[in-house]
Amino acid sequence: MVAALAVGLAAMFVLSLILGSTSVPIGHVVAALSGVSDDTDPLGVVVHTIRLPRSLTAMLAGASLGIAGLQMQTLFRNPLADPFVLGISSGASLGVALVVLASGVGAPVGFGAALGLGGDAAITAAAIVGAAGVLGLVLSASARIGNPATILILGLMCGYAGSALVTVLVAASEPERLQQWAQWGFGSFSGVTWERLRLFAPLTVVGLLMAALTTKQLNALLLGETYARSMGMPVHPVRLITMGGASLLAAVVTAFCGPIAFLGVAVPHVCRGLLGTSDHRALVPAVVLMGGVAALSAQTLSLLPGTTGVLPLNAVTALLGAPIVVIVLLRTRRGTLSA
């Protein structure tokens, strides 16, 4: 199954390079990928400078959001947990908004070009602080409340509060920036250039590795923290590492691509359904691959191939993801959410 997903990811990757406002023949794509094409081939330049970094970004962002969602679903033992639902993405957005507005530069999608990697680093750091802040708040509340439904609502409220603050900050910014902010809110993989990928890629890979190296702990958590502890797992360090990893992934993606909904919650469920197990040793690689497939599909669809129109990325992920969430809710047995 993992092999099939890998093939699917490779196919989707190539497809995302071919399709767009103008479709590029596969020969040019192959040439651009192998570095044979020169600067005189305009299609090769399009593939190399625009589509290749965008597709790489989509792949990494999808994998990151999927893994962050998986970690949080396991940690909170809640099938609906993901960075967006629990307000983590909003916390990250708030961090981004504060830094961008304080520095007086444009919206973050065009921000890397304006300030270079130093600016990206500042935005990313602020996003991580915001994400970790919200996650810490929700998790400390979850230690006291214990009722998963209440924690979910608390996370939603944190998310609304964070989004509201972002809106206030944005409204206070100059009118000509509003358009850029709206664009950022739609979510986009296009803002990450080769230059910015040099920061984006290592950060996401670190986050993904943190999940890949803690599959044993995540599996033990499937039985709940009490059982995990009784079997020999030190709960607090594991909780910290998992939270840290999920915050890092969600924050980095939000800083570079905007708040992207539904991938985090939907991808782990699709993988559980495909694999028929919650075992993280199988699930983590599957979620990485499936996250890439889902993000590339959403990205390619949002470009409305063959036309010059573009759909907001968040609209596409929501239209793909919302039905999946509904199916999960309907299939979830009684008691899981109200336990």
Place this chain on the structure above:
Amino acid sequence: MTAVPLRIRDLAVGYRSRRGRCAVLKRINATARAGELICVLGPNGIGKSTLLRTLVRLQPPLAGAIELAGIDLMSMTQTELGRRVGVVLTNRIVVDTLSAQRVVELGRYAYSGWLGHLTGDDRRAVDAAIDAIGVRHLADRDVSRLSDGERQRVMIARALAQEPLVFVLDEPTAFLDVSGRVELWALLRRLTRERELAVIVSTHDLELALGTAHTVWLIMPDGEMVLGTPEELVAGGAISAAFSTPNIYFDRHARGFRVAADESATERTTAS
């Protein structure tokens, strides 16, 4: 075998809050020997779960010491603890999709490599635990689709795979029907003998417990813990004193509860 895997000295259990400590049980002294099946009995809410949670370090003791195979419980690493104590709790586990085999394998957490890789020893322990509990036929089934009794047996097999010295179960029969309860008690009795385990079980199955356990730790309504064999505690009237109310009494010959005579019940109804 007269090994004493668990020794409790002057233990006080309870909760710490900002206002201070609230001891639920105090000055507990007890031991658990290898091959001994111990039942913790007492009225609802008296602190049975608090005691068991303290014994397996899910919460810290307020005072006193717990020794596990001669080592202070509080000084152990989590891994050392995971290799010495197996735990089964009341609450139903909610797992999406995981085979019973994988659940039992989770019991090897404290032994397996850092990525959870199982060695030959791990596989042998898992196999032995599955066979000892008789859940081989469930191994490939999804635990979320098992009955409560089957799932509880899988959770016990998982704890057994930890190869513990002490096995602690908090009301393991709470969700089971009558035949499930009887079977579980028989299973615990057999495990205690075959595996030379010290088994400590809290329960409300008074009559089954009295018929099965070697030793009873009886917590009286005033919070004092009385130790003895079932026979001693029944004959001495401690069981009766702990559980009798104006409406029911404990018949020590039949080892069961009886409703108090009808006329007295009627009197009380009319009086109130």
